[in-house]
Amino acid sequence: MPDLRPLFAPKGVVVAGVSTHPGKFGFVSLHNILACGFDGPIYGLAREAGEVLGVEILDSATKIPQDSAELLFICTPPALNEQLLRDCAARGVKAAFCAAGGYSEAGPEGIEAEARLVALADELGIVLAGPNGQGVVSPPAKLCAQIVAPYPPAGSIAIASQSGNFVSSFNNYARQSGIGVSRSVSAGNAAATGLIDYLEWFATDDETSVSLIYVEGIEDGREFYDRVSAISKIKPIVVLKGGATSGGQAAAASHTGALATDDAVFDGMARQAGLIRAATVEEAFETAATFATQPLPQGRNVAVLTTAGGWGVVTADALTSATNVDLAPLPDDLKAALDEKLPPRWSKNNPIDLAGGETRDTIPEVMELIAEHPDIDAIVYLGLGIQSNTADLLRTGGYYPDHGIERIVDYHERQDTRFAEAAADLSQRTAKPILTATELAVAQPENPGVAAVRNSGRLCYPTSNRAVTALDHLAWYAEYRAKRG
């Protein structure tokens, strides 16, 4: 297995094809590396020596100080790149990301050029990523070597994609949600390094807890299956598959063949291999984010804790129709313990609906009782942020801070912060997933409750359905692993 460390955590970076024109890849990539704070040596290569963005531009790769840069970012056309690769290898470069196009995507000549580049990289012992890709991002290494913008916060989701745009989408979701990324790479033409190579390295990468991939085409299905089956037993892999509805084999003679659409077979393969398949882009990200931030559930029994009725009912519906999680029956001793804490009108069932009966410490206390109960494996918590949502209008409505408003606003906001912190602390302490869902995650992202979830390093789910979907995937994976030892 190739060591991709020089690609994702290089000692220094060389950008080849640096331009003074801010619209060119050779400018933008250098800019992004600088702007995101890469703290190793940075060199530029161009036809003419000079300076761009304060970086010294060399007119020959032979002038790069020996062993000072490990990653080469290529924005130069195919005709120049073989010599470039040789010269850089001689100066100690160990990995190249080729953003430049003009290779196999561009016809017969490009195909030949790509084959030569791959053979040369192989001969030189250089890891070659791309060509024709957006770039590579690695926040733990402060690396943003890409021709597009989204630079996510550091976290433990590793992304590899056959479409550069989906790398950007996932990185943008990471920016929005605060759930960070360890590595992200657009495979481009994947001439030498493909999705499966990235996945194998991610499995060994200490910064990565979960991989997230976008797949369109697989060259050798069996090989993909065999390799990915081994990796999924080390770390979870979330898959978004493009072309999911493409037609089956219309001409198949057997009934079995006629029913074997591409998607149905891919789906079976994914389940057999332990891949977590997401139906949509946001589901893919949120599922990966949940793997990255929540413990795996040890069973199927989910409790819903809600401050109001309707939310709980809809969440109960979602749990009931989910495949791998269930709405837990409320244990008698837990019910008795909750009776001690709650006024008589509470639901006395799961969903545990507090029916507005909570006082200052009710939510953290009740949540603790539920989380600590051995028959409960996970909690979905609803209702966070309403107090702060009320406080928001009190603060901005024109009467603040008079009439005692300031004090109550502070109280509301402190309470929501406490609740979010309690959810994270209890989850950590009990090793059970506790997922918080509220539309305020998108409607009022600055809400102190929502912000506190984010600060706790967790995802605040925009709907309980989406929380249940993510939890369902975690439960499936936990069972897959448990069944196979």
Added chain:
Amino acid sequence: MPTLSEADSRTLVADAGVPVSAFLTVTSPDDLIDLDFPVVAKLCGASIAHKSERGLVRLGITNADELRHAVTDLLAAATPDDGEVSVLISTMIEGRRELIAGLTTDPQFGPTVMLGFGGILAEAVADVTFRLAPVSAIDAADMIDELSAQKLLGEFRGEDAIDRESLIAVLVGLGELGATRSDIAAIDLNPLIIADGKPVAVDALVEMH
């Protein structure tokens, strides 16, 4: 692609552990011996794939006279294109639930095992699931759990719940064939009737590469 006759197909899958209804083949009405009725009679030959469409299946035969007539008629219905033929006589299996199981060669993933609900609506409903061959007992159990119409797998209108171990054995057997017999392109067990809770193949078609 060439196919095996139903009799050869049945023998091949039975050797891999798939329960098939008891059967024998005859080439003349004079060959008939004592049988437990009711039985089914079908024209059988390597080139005959779509028996029902051609009216080459006689169901619910209850006595020797009927059977003699059926065998005579079926042999007479053979055309020169059918090549060498016989009549396959098998025990009539009763059950309300029909599954379909099989093996197909996926262009991307190779030999692949399928399980689904069968019957005339099988392709329209497409409640099916796949795994790559070979299939472990755990994979096979997952396949059964994955079918949407789970209620049909339990006790159903006075019939027993489906015996999971027997069905797992069918899927594992198909997976073994897929993994070890590269000359096999596809297998259809359609239908796989659930009788007293156990799956029994009452038809089998093996396609060779």
